[in-house]
Amino acid sequence: MNKYAIGVDLGGTSVKAGVVSLDGKIINQISIPTEAEKGPETVANQIVKAIKEVSAEAFGKEIVGIGVASPGLVNLDGNTVEAPPNFKHWDSFPLRDTVFKGLANGLPLLIENDANAAALAELKFGAGRGEDDYLFVIWGTGVGGGIIIDGKIYHGPHGGAGEFGHGSIDYNGPQCNCGNIGCIESYIGQRYLSTRATKYLENKKESVVWKLVNNDASKIEPQVLYDAAMEGDAAATEIMSEAGELLGVAISSFMNVMNFDLAIVGGGVSAAGDLVFTPMNKRIKKSVMAPLRPVARAIPAQLGNQAGILGAAGLVM
Amino acid sequence: MNKYAIGVDLGGTSVKAGVVSLDGKIINQISIPTEAEKGPETVANQIVKAIKEVSAEAFGKEIVGIGVASPGLVNLDGNTVEAPPNFKHWDSFPLRDTVFKGLANGLPLLIENDANAAALAELKFGAGRGEDDYLFVIWGTGVGGGIIIDGKIYHGPHGGAGEFGHGSIDYNGPQCNCGNIGCIESYIGQRYLSTRATKYLENKKESVVWKLVNNDASKIEPQVLYDAAMEGDAAATEIMSEAGELLGVAISSFMNVMNFDLAIVGGGVSAAGDLVFTPMNKRIKKSVMAPLRPVARAIPAQLGNQAGILGAAGLVM
Numbered sequence A, B: 001m002n003k004y005a006i007g008v009d010l011g012g013t014s015v016k017a018g019v020v021s022l023d024g025k026i027i028n029q030i031s032i033p034t035e036a037e038k039g040p041e042t043v044a045n046q047i048v049k050a051i052k053e054v055s056a057e058a059f060g061k062e063i064v065g066i067g068v069a070s071p072g073l074v075n076l077d078g079n080t081v082e083a084p085p086n087f088k089h090w091d092s093f094p095l096r097d098t099v100f101k102g103l104a105n106g107l108p109l110l111i112e113n114d115a116n117a118a119a120l121a122e123l124k125f126g127a128g129r130g131e132d133d134y135l136f137v138i139w140g141t142g143v144g145g146g147i148i149i150d151g152k153i154y155h156g157p158h159g160g161a162g163e164f165g166h167g168s169i170d171y172n173g174p175q176c177n178c179g180n181i182g183c184i185e186s187y188i189g190q191r192y193l194s195t196r197a198t199k200y201l202e203n204k205k206e207s208v209v210w211k212l213v214n215n216d217a218s219k220i221e222p223q224v225l226y227d228a229a230m231e232g233d234a235a236a237t238e239i240m241s242e243a244g245e246l247l248g249v250a251i252s253s254f255m256n257v258m259n260f261d262l263a264i265v266g267g268g269v270s271a272a273g274d275l276v277f278t279p280m281n282k283r284i285k286k287s288v289m290a291p292l293r294p295v296a297r298a299i300p301a302q303l304g305n306q307a308g309i310l311g312a313a314g315l316v317m
Helices: A040-057 A095-103 A114-125 A190-201 A208-212 A222-230 A234-258 A268-272 A274-287 A304-314 B040-057 B095-103 B114-125 B190-201 B208-212 B222-230 B234-258 B268-272 B274-287 B304-314
Strands: A003-010 A014-021 A026-033 A062-070 A080-082 A092-094 A109-113 A134-139 A143-149 A262-266 A297-300 B003-010 B014-021 B026-033 B062-070 B080-082 B092-094 B109-113 B134-139 B143-149 B262-266 B297-300
Touching: A003 A040, A003 A114, A003 A304, A014 A040, A014 A304, A026 A040, A026 A304, A040 A062, A040 A095, A062 A095, A062 A114, A062 A304, A080 A095, A092 A095, A095 A109, A109 A114, A114 A134, A114 A143, A114 A262, A114 A304, A134 A234, A134 A268, A143 B234, A190 A208, A190 A222, A190 A234, A190 A268, A208 A222, A208 A234, A222 A234, A222 A268, A222 A274, A234 A262, A234 A268, A234 A274, A234 A297, A234 B143, A234 B234, A262 A274, A268 A274, A274 A297, B003 B040, B003 B114, B003 B304, B014 B040, B014 B304, B026 B040, B026 B304, B040 B062, B040 B095, B062 B095, B062 B114, B062 B304, B080 B095, B092 B095, B095 B109, B109 B114, B114 B134, B114 B143, B114 B262, B114 B304, B134 B234, B134 B268, B190 B208, B190 B222, B190 B234, B190 B268, B208 B222, B208 B234, B222 B234, B222 B268, B222 B274, B234 B262, B234 B268, B234 B274, B234 B297, B262 B274, B268 B274, B274 B297
Parallel strands: A003 A062, A062 A109, A134 A262, A262 A297, B003 B062, B062 B109, B134 B262, B262 B297
Antiparallel strands: A003 A014, A014 A026, A080 A092, A134 A143, B003 B014, B014 B026, B080 B092, B134 B143
């Protein structure tokens, strides 16, 4: 099995490219700057450069194809990418065709939204192996997701399915940046969660959190809350536990409507483990409809920040 | 085109069966009692009886097959039906096979959940013609639904997809009968809506509603609210408008996650028309993500209470 695929994880800061074996091992990996501020042509060039660089290191190996995981909306044409956040001068750009021409090697090249690629990575190599249908959630700065139906990424009528962070859990809730009210992201996305926590902790000066941030409220973020909770701090535990439960609310609603029994949750904040998964699963068991109760559950993603490269490579396997 | 299908709409009170032309016209129709209190064997017999009766009237016409729309969970085996509400002594029952044997005519026979069948009816003969993907909502006693993906009913991993009424719009909301909190059904399902309205009207004795129900609070229901609103009553208008908006909240969340741009809304309460659809659409336009805003909309279903028979017949067309 001397066959490999190249996976590219396009981020706002760096382009990561890796050579991936068919069983999901990254055998070598490089990273170069994205230069996202210079516009899409430059970014496409950087992707080409990264692919060529990592290919050179894979000399003598058979490459079956190349996949790129990109932020933003990847249109159903599999070519144009719209408005990736934090990329300048980028409205709509034919990323796939531009990279394909730049490479000029004729290898199969596929592009996929980054959250969808991560959902696919878990399916092929991670927590989703052997599953046909699940909701994948990335809980980090924001709350994103991907939907796997019948063992395939579900793209939806316009290519943008999986925006799980923008389902509302409270029609009287906080305003979300997206325009909607009470989106789950507006409760537990890293920035929002930090703000909520800071407010909650204002009158709890005894909390370990304040010691950990040297009384600097601007430094309160999920990692600190996690550390404080691990030291047994009640307030931090409560905040993280509530965040887990709220995600459970949103997951349950999705499960009820779609009849799903599995959510795979990754992303930075999810690294808090049981602290968030226990209340999340407790809520899911309570809130899903009776027939789903014995089987419904949320489990941690397994691939961490390798999911982008692995999912991208998985596109062409 | 002298071909027809028979559609059966199984309800808690009556079994309706109709002979349906391939272009969706019911050319004759009969109705007999369900006898739901006597258990599934009797109900199956009544279905057989209804089919035979309506077939006799269709003498000389070619029948391509028979479809049955049933309440409850229709398992993925297309045979067993679980726990239809208001049916006695019914846990899990092989409805399809029992009816098939009872008919003994060898014609193709398919069974589908009633909400899914209604969703399919709209696809083939109603408001969903030409559409590939939409959420179908039945807004009546409860709030139910069906999901059409790529021009087909989406059943989900366990056959129970489309329980749209049990997505939560407020994690601090009212307790729903299903066990979850803040389900859209627990706000706008007919019974819940009546209770909410009654409470809201307690201190609004000047409302036309009280005249229409002769001060009998137990008679406050959506039809009365509609009548009062049509007479210009401010309180009734507000209640119905809020109900429409709340349904818009739930629809928007679904659209954001699934990338859908269309909801077709039927059922008794939806007959209030603009009174509920205008605030519903206003909320949808506000709450869906930017790329969906130009296209997202909710429109009324077209087939009313014929949807069951038509959708059932549509299963075998």
